Amino acid sequence: MTLIEPILEPLADIGGPAQPLLDVKNLTKHFPVGGGFLAEKKTVRAVDDVSFSIAKGETVGIVGESGCGKSTTARLLMHLMPRNAGEILFDGETVGGTLTMRDFRRGMQMVFQDSYASLNPRLTIEDSIAFGPKVHGIADKEARVLARDLMGKVGLRPEVFANRYPHEVSGGQRQRVNIARALALKPRLVILDEAVSALDKSVEAQVLNLLTDLKREFGLTYLFISHDLNVVRYISDRVLVMYLGQVVELGPVDEVWDGPAHPYTRALLAAMPALDPDQRTQEPPITGDPPNPIDPPPGCRFHTRCAFFEPVCAEACPALAPVAGGAHFAACHMVIPGSGHSRAPKAGGNP
Amino acid sequence: MSATDAALQAAPVQKARGYWATVGRRFSRDKVSMVCAAVLLAIVLAAIFAPWLGLADPYQGSMIRRLRHIGTPGYLLGTDELGRDMLSRLIYGGRLSLLIGILPVVLAFGIGTSLGLLAGYLGGAVNTIIMRTIDVFYAFPSVLLAIAISGVLGAGIVNSIVSLTVVFVPQITRVAESVTTSVRNLDFVDAARASGAGAITIMRVHMLGNVLGPIFVYATGLISVSMILASGLSFLGLGTKPPEPEWGLMLNTLRTAIYVNPGVAALPGVMIFAVSICFNMLSDGLRSAMDIRN
Amino acid sequence: MLVYILRRIIYVIPIVIAVALVCFLLVHITPGDPLVAVLPADASAELAAQMRAAYGFDRPLPVQFGLWIWQALHGNLGTSIASGRPVLAEVTQAVGNTFILAVTASLIGFFFGVFFGLVAGYFRNTWVDKVATSIAVAGVSVPHYWLGMVLVIIFSVWLNWLPAVGNGPGGWAWDWVHMRHLILPAVTMSVIPMGIVTRTVRALTGDILSQDFVEALRSKGLKETQVFRHVVKNAAPTAVAVMGLQLGYLLGGSILIETVFSWPGTGFLLNSAIFQRDLPLLQGTILVLALFFVFLNLVVDIAQASIDPRIKRS
Numbered sequence: 001m002t003l004i005e006p007i008l009e010p011l012a013d014i015g016g017p018a019q020p021l022l023d024v025k026n027l028t029k030h031f032p033v034g035g036g037f038l039a040e041k042k043t044v045r046a047v048d049d050v051s052f053s054i055a056k057g058e059t060v061g062i063v064g065e066s067g068c069g070k071s072t073t074a075r076l077l078m079h080l081m082p083r084n085a086g087e088i089l090f091d092g093e094t095v096g097g098t099l100t101m102r103d104f105r106r107g108m109q110m111v112f113q114d115s116y117a118s119l120n121p122r123l124t125i126e127d128s129i130a131f132g133p134k135v136h137g138i139a140d141k142e143a144r145v146l147a148r149d150l151m152g153k154v155g156l157r158p159e160v161f162a163n164r165y166p167h168e169v170s171g172g173q174r175q176r177v178n179i180a181r182a183l184a185l186k187p188r189l190v191i192l193d194e195a196v197s198a199l200d201k202s203v204e205a206q207v208l209n210l211l212t213d214l215k216r217e218f219g220l221t222y223l224f225i226s227h228d229l230n231v232v233r234y235i236s237d238r239v240l241v242m243y244l245g246q247v248v249e250l251g252p253v254d255e256v257w258d259g260p261a262h263p264y265t266r267a268l269l270a271a272m273p274a275l276d277p278d279q280r281t282q283e284p285p286i287t288g289d290p291p292n293p294i295d296p297p298p299g300c301r302f303h304t305r306c307a308f309f310e311p312v313c314a315e316a317c318p319a320l321a322p323v324a325g326g327a328h329f330a331a332c333h334m335v336i337p338g339s340g341h342s343r344a345p346k347a348g349g350n351p
Numbered sequence: 352m353s354a355t356d357a358a359l360q361a362a363p364v365q366k367a368r369g370y371w372a373t374v375g376r377r378f379s380r381d382k383v384s385m386v387c388a389a390v391l392l393a394i395v396l397a398a399i400f401a402p403w404l405g406l407a408d409p410y411q412g413s414m415i416r417r418l419r420h421i422g423t424p425g426y427l428l429g430t431d432e433l434g435r436d437m438l439s440r441l442i443y444g445g446r447l448s449l450l451i452g453i454l455p456v457v458l459a460f461g462i463g464t465s466l467g468l469l470a471g472y473l474g475g476a477v478n479t480i481i482m483r484t485i486d487v488f489y490a491f492p493s494v495l496l497a498i499a500i501s502g503v504l505g506a507g508i509v510n511s512i513v514s515l516t517v518v519f520v521p522q523i524t525r526v527a528e529s530v531t532t533s534v535r536n537l538d539f540v541d542a543a544r545a546s547g548a549g550a551i552t553i554m555r556v557h558m559l560g561n562v563l564g565p566i567f568v569y570a571t572g573l574i575s576v577s578m579i580l581a582s583g584l585s586f587l588g589l590g591t592k593p594p595e596p597e598w599g600l601m602l603n604t605l606r607t608a609i610y611v612n613p614g615v616a617a618l619p620g621v622m623i624f625a626v627s628i629c630f631n632m633l634s635d636g637l638r639s640a641m642d643i644r645n
Numbered sequence: 646m647l648v649y650i651l652r653r654i655i656y657v658i659p660i661v662i663a664v665a666l667v668c669f670l671l672v673h674i675t676p677g678d679p680l681v682a683v684l685p686a687d688a689s690a691e692l693a694a695q696m697r698a699a700y701g702f703d704r705p706l707p708v709q710f711g712l713w714i715w716q717a718l719h720g721n722l723g724t725s726i727a728s729g730r731p732v733l734a735e736v737t738q739a740v741g742n743t744f745i746l747a748v749t750a751s752l753i754g755f756f757f758g759v760f761f762g763l764v765a766g767y768f769r770n771t772w773v774d775k776v777a778t779s780i781a782v783a784g785v786s787v788p789h790y791w792l793g794m795v796l797v798i799i800f801s802v803w804l805n806w807l808p809a810v811g812n813g814p815g816g817w818a819w820d821w822v823h824m825r826h827l828i829l830p831a832v833t834m835s836v837i838p839m840g841i842v843t844r845t846v847r848a849l850t851g852d853i854l855s856q857d858f859v860e861a862l863r864s865k866g867l868k869e870t871q872v873f874r875h876v877v878k879n880a881a882p883t884a885v886a887v888m889g890l891q892l893g894y895l896l897g898g899s900i901l902i903e904t905v906f907s908w909p910g911t912g913f914l915l916n917s918a919i920f921q922r923d924l925p926l927l928q929g930t931i932l933v934l935a936l937f938f939v940f941l942n943l944v945v946d947i948a949q950a951s952i953d954p955r956i957k958r959s
Binding site: 483575 | 659660663664667671672782783785786787788789790791792794795797798802803893894896897898900901904905915916918919920924927931934935938939942
């Protein structure tokens with residue numbers, strides 16, 4: 001099993017444990033839509049000024065409704081599409097700066113939601129896993145040994161699965177293949193973009209356990225993107241709530257769950273079906289559809305659906321502000337001292 | 352590893368078959384396709400080996416045995432308006448007819464696939480330039496375009512092949528571009544990019560295998576159209592020149608004989624029809640053989 | 646909707662210009678001198694130069710193109726070298742005849758295509774389907790110029806029911822004398838659109854029948870004939886669009902059939918233009934046919950958008 005190590009060394013830790021593995025600053029992506037003759041040119045602000053960081057060995061979850069910019073964020077972080085603005089620091093380095101794209105590719109890998117679309121239907125499972133290492137200069141034979149070794153690690157018997165094609169295995173097995181493929185380059189950070197969302201509940205649990213095991217074994221850091229709050233709570237250390245391309249709340253998963261500060265987060269949590277009748281909440285359920293991201297409302301983007309709407313919400317866009325000391329932040333006028341919202345803490349006072 | 356994982360492992364060891372092997376097996380089980388393939392093979396082989404089949408000289412005419420009927424002893428399929436043996440001319444005719452029918456599609460397949468792959472994979476300005484140029488050619492009905500080009504270039508085999516290639520390149524490019532674009536947007540291409548592979552490697556390993564199939568099927572269907580058009584150009588006098596045996600040209604020169612010997616006059620068309628329909632059926636058979644979803 | 650139409654029209658303009666350019670350049674890829682056909686073999690260099698100036702062949706290409714477009718916009722497509730008549734007059738007369746033929750053929754092809762397609766799609770994988778699809782494959786695979794000959798052999802030579810050539814005495818009229826001439830070429834021409842429409846409608850019907858809403862209609866207790874009406878409604882926009890494009894192909898591709906039946910249309914005109922090397926006539930005919938095809942595409946797109954609620958916004 002130690003066969004991999006001499007072939008493909010994982011990238012070295014540079015900044016030590018104190019430096020975040022990933023530091024994202026003001027990440028922004030606008031898509032132009034329409035345009036051309038007689039059509040007004042508009043932009044979708046898919047990701048708008050998003051900043052966060054991920055510590056080494058941590059699992060950070062991103063939650064939000066579909067269309068909130070989760071997947072775009074993932075692709076931006078992977079450098080699969082150009083960004084309009086912002087900085088992505090991988091262990092203190094930027095691609096194009098001191099880090100080559102080639103090394104960056106090895107350091108950060110991704111597992112996609114659609115297990116079928118993310119595997120080439122013309123390649124065997126073994127070929128798919130071995131492709132990455134081969135790109136990075138590993139000889140065909142060694143890459144195959146490595147691929148079979150990884151198949152064992154993700155719980156697929158190589159002698160059964162190595163020569164199969166993606167359509168010949170189940171969804172859960174395919175997602176295991178995708179995980180093995182992502183791990184083949186010995187990455188330090190793995191982005192899991194809705195990686196378990198399409199799976200049956202029982203299979204989902206197995207894959208989640210596998211992910212936890214692999215994290216321990218390979219010393220991985222995860223960015224876990226999902227719309228499933230239960231899953232995010234189960235696997236994440238910290239969580240990031242996105243709404244229409246912006247981060248609205250950010251903090252340790254238990255703190256956010258126990259004391260959600262942003263009305264959107266509260267609504268999301270309230271919308272989760274509670275199994276215990278005593279746990280039923282009286283929170284106002286979220287109303288309406290998310291506004292069109294082509295034309296986001298001014299001010300706080302959530303104000304059109306917010307139960308605590310006051311004029312200030314439509315005027316100024318609230319920045320992330322600390323909620324309860326340390327690591328919990330929310331972008332809501334109700335937590336910003338002196339914001340002008342009637343429920344805001346008094347300016348200067350302790351929140 | 353959990354108990355359910357162990358259960359997962361219990362799947363029986365089965366022999367996996369590659370995509371093309373599966374397609375080939377399904378294709379070979381399709382009776383219609385196999386019959387068509389056999390007919391085509393027979394026509395092609397007969398055309399290639401015509402000089403060794405002991406046939407009459409396809410150029411040697413005779414004034415005294417013109418337009419003999421089908422079944423005349425010694426002239427199995429009769430003779431044409433110059434007294435030349437029809438069987439011999441039909442078999443020899445396959446040489447030119449198949450060449451001018453198939454070669455344009457082969458050339459267009461090469462050119463169109465390359466253009467379509469480039470346009471589809473690179474997108475952006477490259478796509479715009481290639482596809483907008485293609486649009487212009489699409490503004491001409493294909494028969495009109497073929498005849499216009501052949502008309503100005505003048506009659507001749509090479510000109511006929513050139514004009515048909517020009518007609519088919521845009522069509523194949525369009526198919527290639529749309530298939531490439533749809534494959535390009537699948538996650539496995541992004542996964543390959545994420546593993547650091549360059550454009551050339553991705554096109555070779557990940558795109559080509561997924562794109563070629565549908566384009567190939569389309570091109571097989573085009574051969575049918577191409578056969579009709581190529582022989583049609585000869586029929587109009589824009590392709591092959593007499594006395595070469597070629598089905599379209601033979602049909603043209605025999606046109607005057609329909610009152611005297613309609614059976615013989617119609618024969619060259621039967622050959623074009625047979626080849627054309629066989630390629631169409633093969634294309635259909637291939638398409639359904641490649642449609643492996645379950 | 647109005648914006649969609651306007652945008653669609655604007656997009657057509659560069660295509661039209663490019664089409665004109667291609668037609669213009671066609672003449673200039675011609676090997677040899679375009680004047681060869683009109684000049685006597687022993688013409689002096691002086692005469693040749695005069696003729697060249699008269700046709701404008703002595704000016705630089707872009708200027709020639711500009712002049713040509715300018716003239717074309719004023720309805721002047723030049724003069725036929727062979728007949729000395731204005732090209733536009735020759736083409737207009739021929740277009741009318743081709744139009745009669747192509748529209749009749751389209752209607753026949755559409756009618757049978759829809760019929761076979763619906764039947765085949767509805768009774769999928771039965772013998773009915775097999776017969777209908779076989780007819781469709783034969784329709785698209787048959788060399789239609791040969792089919793024309795065969796029909797002439799049967800109906801003109803053997804049975805002597807219908808005339809083999811021409812479009813009747815004098816100008817066209819919708820009377821039996823003229824329409825008898827139309828039957829064979831129109832039927833011959835209709836096999837291609839018939840085959841293509843059959844295939845399209847069969848695929849559409851199959852797709853529609855496999856959709857959930859059909860199941861819902863049946864479980865609602867609708868009679869099969871009523872279900873069938875829904876199928877027809879859903880298949881109609883695409884079928885009409887396919888037919889519209891086919892009409893365009895027929896107009897442009899009529900040359901082979903017009904040659905077989907000596908039908909005095911654009912194809913016939915093209916044929917004589919090619920063999921007399923009458924380049925202005927060739928150029929003009931191709932331009933008119935191509936522009937008509939572009940126009941037809943535009944109409945089909947707009948018509949489809951107005952019938953089909955789903956593509957209005959795209």
